[in-house]
Amino acid sequence: MGIHFGVDYYPEHWPRERWETDAKLMQEMGVQVVRMAEFSWFKMEPAEGEFHFEWLEEAVALLDKYGIKSILGTPTAAPPAWIIEKNPEIQPIDRQGRRRHFGGRHHDCQSNQTYRAHIKRFVTAMSQKFADNPGVIGWQIDNELGNSHGDLCMCDSCKARFQKWLEEKYKTIEALNDAWGTAFWSQGYNSFSQVSTPLITAVGENPSAMLDWKCFCSDLIVDFAKWQADIIRENCPKHFITHNYMCFDNKVDYYDLGELLDFVSNDIYPAGHWQKQPHQPESELAASHDVIRGYKKKPFWMMEQQSGMAGWEIMGRALEPGQMSAWAMQSVAHGADAVVFFRWRTCAMGTEQYWHGILGHSGNPGRIYREAKQLTHTFAKYMDEFEGSMPNPEVAIVHNFRQNYAFDIQPNHPELRYVEQLYKYYKALYEKKIPVDFVQDMDDLSKYKLVIAPLQYLMTPRLEQHYMDYVENGGHLVLTMRTGVKDAANLCMTDRELPGRLGEICGIEVPEYDCLIETTGGVLYGKKEYEIQKWCDIIELKGAKQIAEYATGFYKQSPAVTENNYGNGIAWYVGTEPGEELMEDLMSYFTQESDIETLGAAADGVEMMTRESEDKIWLFVINHTNDEQVYHLHDRYTLLEGEKEEFLKPYEVQLFEKNKS
Numbered sequence: 001m002g003i004h005f006g007v008d009y010y011p012e013h014w015p016r017e018r019w020e021t022d023a024k025l026m027q028e029m030g031v032q033v034v035r036m037a038e039f040s041w042f043k044m045e046p047a048e049g050e051f052h053f054e055w056l057e058e059a060v061a062l063l064d065k066y067g068i069k070s071i072l073g074t075p076t077a078a079p080p081a082w083i084i085e086k087n088p089e090i091q092p093i094d095r096q097g098r099r100r101h102f103g104g105r106h107h108d109c110q111s112n113q114t115y116r117a118h119i120k121r122f123v124t125a126m127s128q129k130f131a132d133n134p135g136v137i138g139w140q141i142d143n144e145l146g147n148s149h150g151d152l153c154m155c156d157s158c159k160a161r162f163q164k165w166l167e168e169k170y171k172t173i174e175a176l177n178d179a180w181g182t183a184f185w186s187q188g189y190n191s192f193s194q195v196s197t198p199l200i201t202a203v204g205e206n207p208s209a210m211l212d213w214k215c216f217c218s219d220l221i222v223d224f225a226k227w228q229a230d231i232i233r234e235n236c237p238k239h240f241i242t243h244n245y246m247c248f249d250n251k252v253d254y255y256d257l258g259e260l261l262d263f264v265s266n267d268i269y270p271a272g273h274w275q276k277q278p279h280q281p282e283s284e285l286a287a288s289h290d291v292i293r294g295y296k297k298k299p300f301w302m303m304e305q306q307s308g309m310a311g312w313e314i315m316g317r318a319l320e321p322g323q324m325s326a327w328a329m330q331s332v333a334h335g336a337d338a339v340v341f342f343r344w345r346t347c348a349m350g351t352e353q354y355w356h357g358i359l360g361h362s363g364n365p366g367r368i369y370r371e372a373k374q375l376t377h378t379f380a381k382y383m384d385e386f387e388g389s390m391p392n393p394e395v396a397i398v399h400n401f402r403q404n405y406a407f408d409i410q411p412n413h414p415e416l417r418y419v420e421q422l423y424k425y426y427k428a429l430y431e432k433k434i435p436v437d438f439v440q441d442m443d444d445l446s447k448y449k450l451v452i453a454p455l456q457y458l459m460t461p462r463l464e465q466h467y468m469d470y471v472e473n474g475g476h477l478v479l480t481m482r483t484g485v486k487d488a489a490n491l492c493m494t495d496r497e498l499p500g501r502l503g504e505i506c507g508i509e510v511p512e513y514d515c516l517i518e519t520t521g522g523v524l525y526g527k528k529e530y531e532i533q534k535w536c537d538i539i540e541l542k543g544a545k546q547i548a549e550y551a552t553g554f555y556k557q558s559p560a561v562t563e564n565n566y567g568n569g570i571a572w573y574v575g576t577e578p579g580e581e582l583m584e585d586l587m588s589y590f591t592q593e594s595d596i597e598t599l600g601a602a603a604d605g606v607e608m609m610t611r612e613s614e615d616k617i618w619l620f621v622i623n624h625t626n627d628e629q630v631y632h633l634h635d636r637y638t639l640l641e642g643e644k645e646e647f648l649k650p651y652e653v654q655l656f657e658k659n660k661s
């Protein structure tokens with residue numbers, strides 16, 4: 001496509017006389033694309049059927065004159081007041097049964113057919129209007145689907161749709177009663193019409209019902225997006241369709257949503273005002289990029305890359321000189337084909353008046369503008385070559401939304417979070433400069449030397465067989481605590497000891513366990529004692545070799561980590577959550593045993609990542625710290641950008657290449 005740098009632009013926030021200055025400054029900065037209009041319904045349709053696209057056409061044409069293409073957002077995350085006045089029933093109902101009202105965003109019910117009709121009218125008109133506009137190249141559906149929508153919506157429309165979804169899934173009410181275990185607390189149903197959306201109860205909730213509810217909500221969001229995608233595909237066959245995801249967010253199954261899209265996009269705010277530290281650790285950002293690449297197994301776009309302080313009522317930290325560029329190139333290193341900065345100019349009104357952009361409130365180009373310009377002018381010449389290339393990791397971590405939902409419903413331990421658990425394994429690999437893919441559980445695993453599958457809590461015979469085949473055929477697999485506990489309906493399995501059939505490949509059984517609530521424990525590995533957290537599976541060896549043992553608890557000296565040869569492969573079982581130090585040492589062992597290559601050696605703030613095309617490998621070395629750093633590479637590459645090999649200035653990004661032999 002040849003488009004690699006852009007900004008999110010809101011011309012409707014500014015007088016028309018300013019637009020040309022913006023376009024000129026953007027062109028000088030190296031901007032090739034803008035995203036516009038994703039919150040501008042009222043400006044485009046101030047009353048039903050009265051369309052005013054002139055201002056947007058004018059903006060698109062003006063930008064096009066400066067060589068800048070446009071992506072248009074459908075504004076369906078914020079229906080205007082006149083729609084709400086006419087159809088107040090489209091406002092969503094929360095779990096307390098309260099209506100959520102106009103004045104923020106996402107004040108809409110996604111199943112409501114009246115709202116769908118408004119969307120159909122509007123998106124049809126908008127897509128027809130811009131289908132042949134030479135300045136427009138693609139569409140973003142809605143905005144951050146799932147965001148600001150929380151547990152919504154509990155309305156009658158959603159209830160009826162949930163009942164229909166359940167009836168299609170279970171066919172008979174008896175099958176639902178079995179799957180939900182409604183014998184408990186007298187929860188049996190006579191018919192689907194008795195099943196409600198999960199309004200707040202007096203106490204407790206049914207974990208199986210909640211799992212279905214979360215899957216239903218995900219399906220509803222995908223269907224809501226499809227409603228619009230179908231209209232755009234019909235009217236705009238020349239344009240691409242994408243959507244701006246939010247990293248690991250779990251309100252919608254991003255793999256399912258990705259099937260509607262030409263490519264996925266992501267929004268990332270490392271120094272968001274909600275961060276408890278100055279900014280999110282680079283390892284977590286890297287993991288986010290890797291999972292985004294995994295959702296469609298192809299390169300992605302950054303649709304909102306942070307370019308200034310982020311804030312609503314309060315603000316996060318200012319970006320240090322060089323930090324924005326380091327984050328932007330980190331996105332590219334992990335597979336972004338384009339980086340669009342949020343946003344062009346900090347606006348003066350509304351909830352996000354402190355969400356800063358490339359330009360401040362004054363509109364004068366300053367430090368951030370100069371930095372962005374330097375970045376695009378340095379790297380634009382490589383971006384065409386990078387386009388379509390992918391990292392090629394030897395290690396995969398399994399990621400799955402249903403497991404994520406199940407731990408949201410029952411964390412087991414009060415601090416156990418599914419994605420955090422994945423991060424802990426990821427971070428140890430990241431710090432060893434080992435690239436990682438995120439994959440879905442049923443994906444083909446055979447290309448990976450090492451697969452780490454934490455918390456395989458919900459288990460099916462098919463998935464058991466999949467993991468067994470992988471190890472049988474020579475794969476190295478890491479399984480962990482809370483594996484094989486439940487069936488697909490979120491009921492505990494009773495016909496086996498944990499971890500079920502996977503015990504065969506691991507050579508173990510787990511007849512008991514301990515939850516380390518309000519405490520930590522210890523493990524002896526080698527001759528050293530390490531801290532562990534949250535959980536201890538009490539393991540009996542059935543052919544496996546113990547490689548670490550508990551040093552605390554009544555199960556002291558019993559196995560904590562085991563290894564078993566099975567077929568041509570190895571299965572390791574980690575019965576606890578290793579503390580950081582144990583995690584590092586275990587991962588060193590697993591990766592060495594699996595013959596995994598590391599890209600080099602450096603301090604923790606220095607990142608290394610590669611992208612590969614058919615004949616080339618590019619290596620990115622990124623200094624995420626405000627200090628000078630040294631590093632060492634394990635392979636020979638040619639330096640393309642950067643001053644001095646094995647040395648980095650603060651926040652420096654270096655680029656290397658080599659030919660594939």
Ligand SMILES: [Zn+2]
Nearest residue numbers: 109153155158
């Ligand atoms: Zn609803």
